[in-house]
Amino acid sequence: QVQLQESGPGLVKPSQTLSLTCTVSGGSISIGGYYWTWIRQHPGKGLEWIGYIYYTGNTYYNPSLKSRVTMSVDTSKNQFSLKLSSVTAADTAVYYCATDRGLRGWFDPWGQGTLVTVSS
Amino acid sequence: QSALTQPPSVSGSPGQSVTISCTGTSSDVGSNDRVSWYQQPPGTAPKLMIFEVSNRPSGVPDRFSGSKSGNTASLTISGLQAEDEADYYCSLYTSSSTLVFGGGTKLTVL
Numbered sequence: 001q002v003q004l005q006e007s008g009p010g011l012v013k014p015s016q017t018l019s020l021t022c023t024v025s026g027g028s029i030s031i032g033g034y035y036w037t038w039i040r041q042h043p044g045k046g047l048e049w050i051g052y053i054y055y056t057g058n059t060y061y062n063p064s065l066k067s068r069v070t071m072s073v074d075t076s077k078n079q080f081s082l083k084l085s086s087v088t089a090a091d092t093a094v095y096y097c098a099t100d101r102g103l104r105g106w107f108d109p110w111g112q113g114t115l116v117t118v119s120s
Numbered sequence: 121q122s123a124l125t126q127p128p129s130v131s132g133s134p135g136q137s138v139t140i141s142c143t144g145t146s147s148d149v150g151s152n153d154r155v156s157w158y159q160q161p162p163g164t165a166p167k168l169m170i171f172e173v174s175n176r177p178s179g180v181p182d183r184f185s186g187s188k189s190g191n192t193a194s195l196t197i198s199g200l201q202a203e204d205e206a207d208y209y210c211s212l213y214t215s216s217s218t219l220v221f222g223g224g225t226k227l228t229v230l
Contacts, residue, residue, distance in 0.1 A: 049211075062219075103213075108171075
């Protein structure tokens with residue numbers, strides 16, 4: 001059973017780059033057909049899909065965030081990562097990693113989420 | 121990206137049935153079966169309840185069911201229980217290989 005765990009700084013200054021890592025346990029990140037995903041949730045608000053990455057490095061990003069998002073995979077560490085540049089207070093959110101088996105548009109499992117606050 | 125419209129809130133008494141709608145357009149929900157539903161109790165990560173319109177993952181009670189008619193997908197919870205109180209989100213995987221969520225619906229069990 002694949003499990004996911006997010007990690008990274010809980011506080012980022014405005015204009016800097018937010019960096020988060022998701023560690024995959026219970027299975028290989030190189031499993032064929034598994035697409036690794038980042039999703040965020042602003043405080044008290046709904047869910048926002050950020051993007052997908054496949055273990056080969058292929059990516060699909062939310063058009064509204066595409067100019068600031070970079071996702072990567074480290075198969076040796078069984079991790080995938082998110083970088084979001086030029087952050088503002090509007091990027092304050094709980095960030096979740098999750099997986100989509102087969103790019104079918106549904107996510108299971110999810111990580112527990114990590115709160116990132118953008119503030120000086 | 122397309123927008124999926126959900127009612128902000130619904131409520132029901134224990135034992136009753138409630139339905140949460142998720143409305144799109146003929147270009148997205150109406151022509152695509154990649155609709156999923158998630159349950160999110162306060163302070164927890166979302167949990168997959170329904171995938172591809174009407175399929176239940178293992179472990180999800182059969183009180184939860186999904187359907188679609190035209191441009192609207194629906195999640196129905198029958199035999200409502202106190203533990204069902206949560207936020208519910210629909211999502212759609214689009215033909216552009218992107219993913220959009222509905223705005224969420226708060227379910228209150230009276």
